[in-house]
Amino acid sequence: MKAFMSIRRSIFAVLYAAIAVALPAAARAQEKLPVVATFSILGDFVKNVGGDRVSVTLLVGPEGDAHVYQPSPADAKKLAAAKVIFVNGFKFEGWIERLIKASGTKASVVVATKGIKPREMADEDHDHEQGVDPHAWQSIANARVYVANIRDALVVADPGGKETYEKNTADYLAKLAAVEAEVKEGIAKIPAARRKIITSHDAFGYFGAAYGFEFIAPQGVSTETEISARDVAKIIRQIKTQKIPAVFLENISDPRLMQRIADETGAKIGGKIYSDSLSAAGGTASTYIDMMRHNIRQLSAALTS
Amino acid sequence: MYDFLIAPFVEFEFMRRALVGAFALALGGAPVGVFLMLRRMSLTGDAMAHAILPGAAVGFLVSGLSLFAMTVGGIVAGFTVALGAGLVARSTELKEDASLAAFYLVSLALGVLIVSLKGSNIDLLHVLFGSVLALDDATLILIAGIATISLLTLAILWRPLVLECVDPNFLRSVSGAGAPTHLAFLALMVLNLVGAFHGLGTLLAVGLMMLPAAAARFWAKDLTSMIVIAVAVAVVSGVVGLLVSYHSGAAAGPAIILVAGVFYVVSVVLGPVGGLRRHFVPGRHLEA
Amino acid sequence: MTAALQFRNLTLGYDRHPAVHHLTGTVADGVLLAVIGPNGAGKSTLLKGIVGVLRPLDGAIERAQIRKRDIAYLPQIAEIDRSFPITVYDLVAMGLWRRAGLFGGISRRERDEIEKAISAVGLEGFEGRTIGTLSGGQMQRALFARLLLQDAQLILLDEPFTSLDAKTISDLLDLIHRWHRERRTILIVLHDLDLARTQFPETLLLAREAVAWGRTQDVLTAENLLKARQMCEAFDRHAEVCETDAA
Numbered sequence: 001m002k003a004f005m006s007i008r009r010s011i012f013a014v015l016y017a018a019i020a021v022a023l024p025a026a027a028r029a030q031e032k033l034p035v036v037a038t039f040s041i042l043g044d045f046v047k048n049v050g051g052d053r054v055s056v057t058l059l060v061g062p063e064g065d066a067h068v069y070q071p072s073p074a075d076a077k078k079l080a081a082a083k084v085i086f087v088n089g090f091k092f093e094g095w096i097e098r099l100i101k102a103s104g105t106k107a108s109v110v111v112a113t114k115g116i117k118p119r120e121m122a123d124e125d126h127d128h129e130q131g132v133d134p135h136a137w138q139s140i141a142n143a144r145v146y147v148a149n150i151r152d153a154l155v156v157a158d159p160g161g162k163e164t165y166e167k168n169t170a171d172y173l174a175k176l177a178a179v180e181a182e183v184k185e186g187i188a189k190i191p192a193a194r195r196k197i198i199t200s201h202d203a204f205g206y207f208g209a210a211y212g213f214e215f216i217a218p219q220g221v222s223t224e225t226e227i228s229a230r231d232v233a234k235i236i237r238q239i240k241t242q243k244i245p246a247v248f249l250e251n252i253s254d255p256r257l258m259q260r261i262a263d264e265t266g267a268k269i270g271g272k273i274y275s276d277s278l279s280a281a282g283g284t285a286s287t288y289i290d291m292m293r294h295n296i297r298q299l300s301a302a303l304t305s
Numbered sequence: 306m307y308d309f310l311i312a313p314f315v316e317f318e319f320m321r322r323a324l325v326g327a328f329a330l331a332l333g334g335a336p337v338g339v340f341l342m343l344r345r346m347s348l349t350g351d352a353m354a355h356a357i358l359p360g361a362a363v364g365f366l367v368s369g370l371s372l373f374a375m376t377v378g379g380i381v382a383g384f385t386v387a388l389g390a391g392l393v394a395r396s397t398e399l400k401e402d403a404s405l406a407a408f409y410l411v412s413l414a415l416g417v418l419i420v421s422l423k424g425s426n427i428d429l430l431h432v433l434f435g436s437v438l439a440l441d442d443a444t445l446i447l448i449a450g451i452a453t454i455s456l457l458t459l460a461i462l463w464r465p466l467v468l469e470c471v472d473p474n475f476l477r478s479v480s481g482a483g484a485p486t487h488l489a490f491l492a493l494m495v496l497n498l499v500g501a502f503h504g505l506g507t508l509l510a511v512g513l514m515m516l517p518a519a520a521a522r523f524w525a526k527d528l529t530s531m532i533v534i535a536v537a538v539a540v541v542s543g544v545v546g547l548l549v550s551y552h553s554g555a556a557a558g559p560a561i562i563l564v565a566g567v568f569y570v571v572s573v574v575l576g577p578v579g580g581l582r583r584h585f586v587p588g589r590h591l592e593a
Numbered sequence: 594m595t596a597a598l599q600f601r602n603l604t605l606g607y608d609r610h611p612a613v614h615h616l617t618g619t620v621a622d623g624v625l626l627a628v629i630g631p632n633g634a635g636k637s638t639l640l641k642g643i644v645g646v647l648r649p650l651d652g653a654i655e656r657a658q659i660r661k662r663d664i665a666y667l668p669q670i671a672e673i674d675r676s677f678p679i680t681v682y683d684l685v686a687m688g689l690w691r692r693a694g695l696f697g698g699i700s701r702r703e704r705d706e707i708e709k710a711i712s713a714v715g716l717e718g719f720e721g722r723t724i725g726t727l728s729g730g731q732m733q734r735a736l737f738a739r740l741l742l743q744d745a746q747l748i749l750l751d752e753p754f755t756s757l758d759a760k761t762i763s764d765l766l767d768l769i770h771r772w773h774r775e776r777r778t779i780l781i782v783l784h785d786l787d788l789a790r791t792q793f794p795e796t797l798l799l800a801r802e803a804v805a806w807g808r809t810q811d812v813l814t815a816e817n818l819l820k821a822r823q824m825c826e827a828f829d830r831h832a833e834v835c836e837t838d839a840a
Contacts, residue, residue, distance in 0.1 A: 072421075229550035229557050232438050233317055256372075257439035264318045343677055468687060471677045471724075478644055478666050479690050479743075526723050528678050 033158050035107075036082040038093050039066045040278040041137050042112055042146070044288045046086055048172045049150045053161045057082065062278045062286065071095055076103035084157045086150065089113040092134035110153040112146045119205050135203040135275060139210035140180040140292065147172060179289050186296040187211050190303045197299065198239060198261065199248040203275035213299075216244065232261065239265040246270045246302040270302035313551045320547060322440040326448055326504060327543030327561065330513050333452030334497050335535040336459055338514030339521065339528075341494065344470055347519075349387075349405060350511030353498045356386040356409035358416025361429055366419065375429070376503045383495035386412050391491045395484060434506040437547075437557050444504040451500040458493050462486055467528065505558070512562035513539050520569045523576025538568050595622040597659060597747060597778040598643060602652035605635065605642040610832065611650065612638040614801045622657075623776040625769070627783050627793035627809065630821055634800045636782040637669055640749045643780070656747075662691050665745035667736055669752050669782075675725045681735050682720040685711055688742025710738040715764055729756045737765055748772060750781040754788075766792055786813060800824035 032055040037043035039060040046056050057078045060066045066088075079085060080103045087096050089111035100109060118132040136142045151169045155162045187195065196214035204215040216238065238244065239261070247262040248270040262269045273295045274285045285291035314320045341347055360382025364374035390405040397404075420429055435444065459466070465486040468476040476483045501510030517538035518531075525531035546561025553560075574581050598620035605613040613635035620626060628636045641647040642654055644666045656664075686699065686707050693699055699707075711720060714734040719727070727735065733753065740748065750769075754762050770792075772779055783789050789796055789809055796809040800821040805812040 227436060227438060227556060228554045228560070229313070229320060229323070229438060229547055230552065230554040232319055233313070233551060236317060236319070256435060256441060256444070259441055260319050260322075260439045263441075343674075464690075464693075467677075467679065467683075468690075470674060471679060471684070472671065472673045472687070474646075474668065474672055475687065475739075478646070478664065479662055526678055527680060527683075531678055 031160075033084065033154070033161075034082045035084040035086065035154075035157075036078055037086045038088060038096060039064070039276070041276075041288055041291070042086050042088055044278060045112070045137075045143070045146050046150055046154075048288075049147055049165055049168050050154055050161075051164060051168045053158060053164055054154065060277065062280045062283075064277055066093055066276060069093075069095060071099045075099060079103035079105045079107065082107045084153055085109045086112050086153070088134060088136075090118055090132045090134035090136060108153070108157065110149065112149050113142075114145075114149050116142050116145050119209065121202070121205075133202075133205045136206055137288070138204055138207035138275070140176055140183065141210060142206060143176055143288065144173060147176070175289055179292050183211060183292060183296045186300045187213060189300060193243075194245050194303045196242070196244050197246045197248050197270065197303070198235060198244055198258075198267065199273065199275075204273075207295075227257065232257075235261055236265055239267050246299075248273050248298070248302070268302055271298040273298050309552070310548065313548065319438055319440075320551065322445060323437045323547055323557065324544065326437055326440045326445060327509075327513070327547065328540055329445075329448045329452040330501055330505060330510070331517070331536055331539030331543055333448075333455035334501060334510070334514040335517045335539040336532045337455060337490075337494055337497050338518035339532050339535050340466065340470065340490065342515065342518040342522065343528075344401070346401060346405075346494075347515050348402075349494065350498055350514060351507075352405055352409040353383055353387070353495065354502060354507040354511065355413040355416075357382045357412075357499055357502070358429065359412055359419055360385075360416075362416050362419035365429055366423060372503065376499065379502070380495065380499045382412060382416075383499050384492060387491040387495045388488055391488055395487065434502050435504045437505045437509055437561070440504060447500055448504045451496055455493055455497055458489065462489060466490055508562055509558040512558075512565060513542065516562065516565035516569050517542065520565070520572040520576075523572040523578050523580040526578055538565065542568060596620065596655075596657055597622040597624070599655040599657065600652070601655065603642070603649055603654055604651035604835075605638050605647055606650050607638075609650065610829075611635075611801065611835070613642065613799070614835075615652070616799075616803055617652075618797075618803060618806055620778065620780065623773075623778055624795055625773045625779050625781075625793055627781055627789040627796045628799055629783055629786065629789055629796055629813070630799040630804075631824060634821070634824065636799055637751050639799065640666065640668075640751050640780065640782065643747075643749060659747050663746040664749065665740050665743040665747070666749045667740055667751060667753055669755075671732070671736060673724070673732075675732075677725075678723055680720065681711065681716060681722050681724060681727070682707065684724055684735055685738045685742065688739035691743065706742060710741040711735075713741060713764075713768060714738045715761065730758065730761060733757060734761060734765070737768065741768065746777055748777055748779045750779070752782050752784065754783070754785070786818075789813060 031053070033050070033053055034057070035046060035050070035054050036057050036059065037046050038058075040058055040062045043056050043058045046054065050056065059071065059075050059078065060069045076099060079100060082105065085100065085105065085107045087093055087109060090113055113134075113136050116136050118136070121131055121133050137146060147169055151165050154165050158165075195212060196216065198216050202215070204213075207213060208215045216235065239247075244265075244267060246268045247258055247265075258269065261267070274291045278287065278291055279285040285294040314324060341349060357379035360378035360380065361375040362378070363382075364371065364376070364378030367378075368374035386405070386408045390401070390408045393399055393404040393408075394401040399407075416429075440448075465476065465480070465482045469483050469486050469490075473483060497514065498510055501514075505513075517535040520538050521531045521534035524534050542561055542565035546564040547557065549555055549564065550557040550560040555563075572580065576582065596619045600616045600618050600620075603613060603616040604611050612633070616639070628639065630636050638647065642649060643656070644664055645661065688710070689699065689703055689707070693703070708720070711717060714737050716731065716734055716738065719731065719735075724732065724735070733756065737753070753765065757765070769779060769781070781793070783793075790813060793809055795807065796812040797806045798804040798812050798817055798821055801824055804821045805814075805817045
């Protein structure tokens with residue numbers, strides 16, 4: 001009888017322990033805040049700030065092009081299921097407002113670039129799109145603002161995680177500072193006269209302004225605008241007269257045009273640099289920090305040889 | 306004058322290449338365009354631009370963003386659609402236009418499906434379609450090669466092709482050459498289109514095939530002159546369009562096509578054969 | 594008498610409905626045969642079957658030693674694209690296809706033949722005109738000129754005289770008789786009974802089935818014509834499968 005009682009007690013104890021462990025885990029799993037980020041770079045920021053407390057879904061995945069993205073019904077579903085939706089703003093996602101309306105979501109929409117001073121599009125002779133340059137994340141100083149906005153939004157949506165979010169943010173900001181130092185160092189190593197490249201996508205304006213680098217582009221911001229002979233001629237002339245040393249491809253545009261310009265000017269073709277999205281997981285630019293690091297390394301390699 | 310007309314081509318290699326590319330397209334594509342127009346297949350070009358998607362998509366799935374793989378895939382898909390449509394039109398009650406529409410729509414849907422499977426939302430066709438300003442050696446050779454093949458094929462198939470257009474029943478009754486000729490012509494069309502898409506983009510490819518042909522209609526009474534005029538219009542449009550793009554900053558492809566469009570409008574209004582001129586200014590009648 | 598064509602229990606039709614029903618007989622070599630019958634009697638269908646455009650629903654057509662290229666066929670409604678920019682000369686020149694082939698040039702002698710054919714049908718001066726500018730009668734004559742050049746052994750004409758004036762008809766009849774003298778086999782579908790009686794020695798009176806076949810004066814009797822007229826023109830929607838084996 002006594003033995004039996006003790007076996008029963010042991011069984012209860014084990015059961016109890018199991019439940020005690022499982023419940024909080026289950027509760028935690030139930031607690032993950034569902035959020036949506038419109039594209040991979042933004043998503044990376046949100047993941048770093050939110051950590052385990054959020055479950056991030058992306059609309060435009062890695063290697064995707066948000067300028068020409070066509071949302072699908074599945075995306076509307078993702079929006080409807082989310083509690084917070086992070087968008088870049090500055091008209092980066094031309095399709096997002098309609099999608100939000102169509103999805104009928106009750107989520108709060110957070111513009112990650114709030115508080116960032118926008119740059120104008122630097123095209124003197126292109127008369128398309130006189131507008132704002134949306135690629136604000138290219139400057140790490142701006143990235144800090146993104147991260148702060150994200151943190152504040154998450155705290156509002158999930159006050160219980162305030163401490164976690166603040167800690168994550170602090171950690172991440174430290175990492176950002178480290179990368180920023182790397183970038184500045186990399187730039188310093190490049191002789192001042194060589195701090196300019198041609199790239200086919202006018203997406204690095206903020207980087208250039210922040211770190212003293214010149215990016216010259218043959219096309220406008222969106223990958224959809226078509227090019228004219230005059231523009232190509234100008235670029236070639238400019239490369240030749242200013243002795244711009246390198247031409248860079250990036251992950252969303254016509255590489256053949258780049259090759260043509262490089263062939264005709266003798267400029268070096270640099271590697272791939274990332275502007276609008278991260279690389280696929282396992283690639284060299286699968287997080288924002290990796291992306292900035294990758295880009296500066298590519299730039300240095302091409303320009304300091 | 307020199308500065309305006311010649312200097313751009315002397316100074317920049319990409320301009321010279323663009324000229325050669327447009328020239329090759331004019332030589333090979335304009336005659337094909339004349340036949341397409343006469344056979345009432347003028348909208349085929351646009352249909353083809355969509356029809357090649359599944360081929361390009363499969364190429365993409367297999368080799369990633371390899372232009373070679375996607376172009377080959379596009380050609381295969383184009384052949385399948387064009388030849389399938391041609392065969393159905395020949396052996397059933399359905400006419401050419403409907404059968405082509407049916408095939409290309411199915412093909413397009415298939416293509417979109419395949420692309421969405423991979424998950425990435427790269428606009429495949431955007432990648433596949435080139436620009437006249439970015440012609441590298443391989444592409445130039447491709448376009449020039451296709452032009453040569455086109456001219457040779459048209460020269461060889463001239464008689465049965467004309468017969469097939471004018472009086473297919475007669476051809477059927479005296480020879481079995483009708484079907485192979487028809488299919489060879491369709492294959493030639495696909496080759497021209499896909500090659501031109503790859504090198505020059507859809508607008509330029511279809512535009513330089515069809516607009517000069519439409520313009521030539523108003524100046525020529527017989528087939529040979531029509532083709533010569535179409536080629537001439539295409540060549541001039543290419544040159545003038547490139548110069549316009551150079552001096553005014555207009556996008557290159559559209560500039561060339563708009564110049565061709567101007568030729569077309571002028572032809573409709575002023576052309577002596579079947580245009581509007583006779584309509585409004587009939588002229589006094591002759592003695593006999 | 595050698596046979597140019599042999600019909601064995603031939604049935605030709607559309608959608609399983611017979612237009613020519615159980616036809617058996619021989620077309621002699623070198624004959625000049627008129628094919629007469631009411632509308633819908635199967636006359637055009639018969640010619641299409643001979644050319645090979647239509648497959649027999651039953652029975653067979655034997656063409657003794659006559660290959661496809663030896664047959665010249667003038668359809669009732671030529672499906673020619675009138676808007677295509679070729680000249681009368683080019684259209685007529687198509688008749689030389691058999692000799693010139695895909696690549697063959699056209700010799701001096703052949704050029705002469707083309708011009709002769711064009712004037713034989715009364716179209717001198719029309720060589721450079723595009724076919725879109727021709728009247729119905731002129732088009733018909735151009736097609737006749739093409740037929741001339743084809744130099745065929747078997748000639749099939751489906752109502753060739755529709756929309757032609759009397760002079761043209763007379764000219765073309767001369768051509769036909771010339772062919773007959775050259776020992777070519779000619780079948781011609783007609784509606785004009787007087788023309789048949791005066792110009793054509795043999796006649797087949799067809800009303801789905803052969804009503805009469807032989808010398809024209811024996812065939813085109815009042816009695817036969819009445820029988821032919823009694824054929825029902827429309828296909829019977831409720832027809833059963835035909836059990837009759839032979840005519």
